Amino acid sequence: MKTIAILGVGYVGLPLAVKLAKHFKVIAFDISEKRIEELKNHFDSNKETTKEEFEDIKCNIQYTTDEKQINKGDVVIISVPTPVKEDKTPDLKYLESASAIAGKNIKKGAIVVYESTTYPGCTEEFCLEILKKNTGLKYKEDFFIGYSPERINPGDKEHNINAITKIVSGDTKQTLQSIKEVYSKITKVHSASSIKIAEAAKVIENIQRDINIALFNELAMLFDKMNLDTKEIFDAADTKWNFIRYSPGFVGGHCIPVDPYYLAQRAKEVDYDPKLILAGRQTNEQLPLFVAEKIKSLLKKQDKSTDNARILILGATYKENVPDLRDSKVEILIQSLKKTRIKHICLWEPLIERKIIFNIENKEPKEKYDVIVCAVSHKEFENIDIFRILEEKGILIDLKRKKEHLKEELENKGHIWWGL
Ligand SMILES: NC(=O)c1ccc[n+]([C@@H]2O[C@H](COP(=O)([O-])OP(=O)(O)OC[C@H]3O[C@@H](n4cnc5c(N)ncnc54)[C@H](O)[C@@H]3O)[C@@H](O)[C@H]2O)c1
Structure with a gap:
């Protein structure tokens, strides 16, 4: 044996x-x-x-x-x-x-x-x-x-x-x-x-995923600026037999946001400029900043000041149902929010037993918030009562659109729902 x-x-x-x-x-x-x-x-x-x-x-x-x-x-x-x-x-x-x-x-x-x-x-x-x-x-x-x-x-x-x-x-x-x-x-x-073929096969699997998501992130950012509902557009396009659908969202973790740089470095060594590979990276890295800017503009729309707004972020890990914070884009979102002068940020990450995450206290929400960001769709958040913790004229940022069923009720009560 x-x-x-x-x-x-x-x-x-x-x-x-x-x-x-x-x-x-x-x-x-x-x-x-x-x-x-x-x-x-x-x-x-x-x-x-x-x-x-x-x-x-x-x-x-x-x-x-x-x-x-x-x-x-x-x-x-x-x-x-x-x-x-x-x-x-x-x-x-x-x-x-x-x-x-x-x-x-x-x-x-x-x-x-x-x-x-x-x-x-x-x-x-x-x-x-x-x-x-x-x-x-x-x-x-x-x-x-x-x-x-x-x-x-x-x-x-x-x-x-x-x-x-x-x-x-x-x-x-x-x-x-x-x-x-x-x-x-x-x-x-x-x-x-050969060993090189196996190495190349693995790295391109993750690059393909990065670029596919980057395209959908780019479309989501673009259509938002055009006041068009991204999901409705994707639903319509998806009726074509060869349309391949991806969901927009944060690309974090230690694989997909990292591996493209491995091949890109090799490409440069053999004098090839891997433009598309790096463009995918750049687009995906841009998304947290875009979301922070969106929050700022929605606060203005609700006549709330960025300085005083209280924000709750649900989830800190790089993806749902995994207790892994490595290269989480939630950290970048927090940094971007701070840059836009939003400073009252709270965080609830039930999968990580740590009091402080990304310099923010990790605790179950008990108060009310002007903005709630559903950043990571952990199972633990499925039954959270959003209305109980959302201030008047609040904003629900629903990155993965898992709370879209609440949109009508939120809007009827004077809140804003926004999703990618
Ligand atoms: N996690 C994934 O989803 C995933 C999927 C496919 C491929 N990969 C790749 O697999 C590799 C490992 O990733 P991971 O997620 O398991 O990492 P990890 O951080 O979870 O585990 C790596 C382990 O290696 C240990 N270690 C570091 N240096 C060591 C050494 N010199 N000798 C012995 N142990 C050492 C660390 O202490 C750690 O426990 C990476 O190349 C990653 O890109 C990861």
């Missing part, structure tokens, strides 16, 4: 460990003591893995911060973060440190498989070099590499690892075969002919 070592057991690494542990012995290694401690206690703060799933496989997973344990791995999977730096260029520091740790500890014959999202060429040109520098083993004789991108969607119970085809690639036919054997125990696999 093979042993799989996984480096980085976060949103990607832990669900993978849990699935693989039904077929292999798994070493779950992370540099975060806090993370390993909670996993040892069968608790996942990301709320992706249930207690039952932990109990089901507990004999087959060893949670550890001891890098020497990686030496037991026949296959070593690396699933560490791949963020961007301040200047939006790829920040490879986690891949660098994980590759160094793997290099120092892999055993003879090991295959190192990268799962982190990156640009085509990163695994062979960057990560492999670090492995080589840190190991005494000879590449393609004593150790091998592969790439198999992750496609999970946090909070989405339907598209879990078992349900999605996994792209696999390797540096030799034999490596590919071995990687296929491992992953096909848990799901369907698609073999790519």
